[in-house]
Amino acid sequence: EISISRMTIAYTTSLHLINDRDVFKVGETLFIKIVAKDAMARPKSYGEDFFLAKLYSNSPIQACSPGKIIDYGNGTYLAKLFLCCPGKFSVSVKLIHSSEAVQVLRRARDTFLDRRVTICDFYDEKTSRSEWKQCSFSQNDSVNPRDICDFSKRVPNSTFYCARPRTISCNSILHCKRAEYSNSFDVLSRKLFYFLLIQGGLGEKARQQCIHDTPRGEALPRCGPHLPKKTYEGFWFNNTWYSFRCNSRQFPPSLETYTCLQNKTFFVIGDSTGRQYWGFLKNLVEDINTRLPEAMKEWEKKHDSIKINFLFHTFPRNIREPIKVNDFIYAADKIDSITGGPDVVIIFSIWAHYSAEPLETFRSRVWAIRHAIERCLNRFPDTKVIWRTGNMREVNGWYWALENSNWFAYQLLLEAKQILGDLDIFVMDIWDISVCDNRKYLLHPKPNVIKNHMDLIFSYICP
Structure with missing residues (x-):
């Protein structure tokens, strides 16, 4: 059960620069501790908040280094930021989705199979009769197979099912398109969804740092398959x-x-x-x-x-x-x-x-x-x-x-x-x-x- 009162809020969530000092060198890493908190500024006890972090500068150079977020699963996170260039930089941390919003998103993905509704037109050239039917990539086991047109294919590993037209054969399928947005969510669920995803919004906090330069690192391989794993891209x-x-x-x-x-x-x-x-x-x-x-x-x-x-x-x-x-x-x-x-x-x-x-x-x-x-x-x-x-x-x-x-x-x-x-x-x-x-x-x-x-x-x- 999702608790709105315990939802992660950007403006109460705290950031702490662990290795704080006046001067850093290019090639070093900034470590930012993130403590997720709710609207009452109470620390969270579980993870899965969707954060993004970056280190950036707009003047005199334009530079940006995306960060890596480590989720400890207890409401505490570590953002690692690589110092890529000399100059003065700011740290930005954004809350894209609270962990509660992520729960809703996962439930929507795994439960509601018709978030985007596809409909297809079955057209009989002899009679000029047309029927639009709803289609899906997941088979509805509660529907009699005789009431379904199965267009699945083995080689592309594709499943595609449509409701069978009443008076036209399955082979007469002509066009497909997406329909309007799904009615999977009732009014109450939509309000909950809106509150979690929009009001949970984005938060940003910044801190300037002064960077000194150091020599470049090792030579890199040619771009292509099987590249070595790196902390940062x-x-x-x-x-x-x-x-x-x-x-x-x-x-x-x-x-x-x-x-x-x-x-x-x-x-x-x-x-x-x-x-x-x-x-x-x-x-x-x-x-x-x-x-x-x-x-x-x-x-x-x-x-x-x-x-x-x-x-x-x-x-x-x-x-x-x-x-x-x-x-x-x-x-x-x-x-x-x-x-x-x-x-x-x-x-x-x-x-x-x-x-x-x-x-x-x-x-x-x-x-x-x-x-x-x-x-x-x-x-x-x-x-x-x-x-x-x-x-x-x-x-x-x-x-x-x-x-x-x-x-x-x-x-x-x-x-x-x-x-x-x-x-x-x-x-x-x-x-x-x-x-x-x-x-x-x-x-x-x-x-x-x-x-x-x-x-x-x-x-x-x-x-």
């Missing part, structure tokens, strides 16, 4: 992301970048966050082409040596416009159709539309993708494969949080890394890159952020 410095896990380089629209991309074929598979990569690549190639020497420009115009393809994953989809079922291609099926090789790059960005689904739906799809990647790498071992994780995003209103909470996205990130982590692919964790956004978390990061994502990818595929 990296840091921002003057609009550039520096990875702690691999040697990330900058790739301007130059002849050198063109030489790397020449004769490569890109397959970007996923949602609109992946489509940003597709758009970036298209624009980059166009920009590079304008800078090439005339002879190379004419050759490239004739041969179009850099191929860039995008495939939006099939349902679940957060779109109210009907989409033809025949246009659906499962990611696993697409991988099986690709002829790989050293000049083939497959990029996945699959997460945003799964935040409103049961975890098992996402888990089953990722396992199918894993098996398809293994088949691809067995046939073409030199194929480059990248899995891009989710990022922080904006959340507006209780109904939005019910589908798109950043806690959901983070659980998907952990699940994907668990399933794919031992494959010979580049699992590109970009969550920390998004934590440092100064103004507003965005589902679709700004162009400079996308460029830094792509620089990590190019650092893998370009020797």
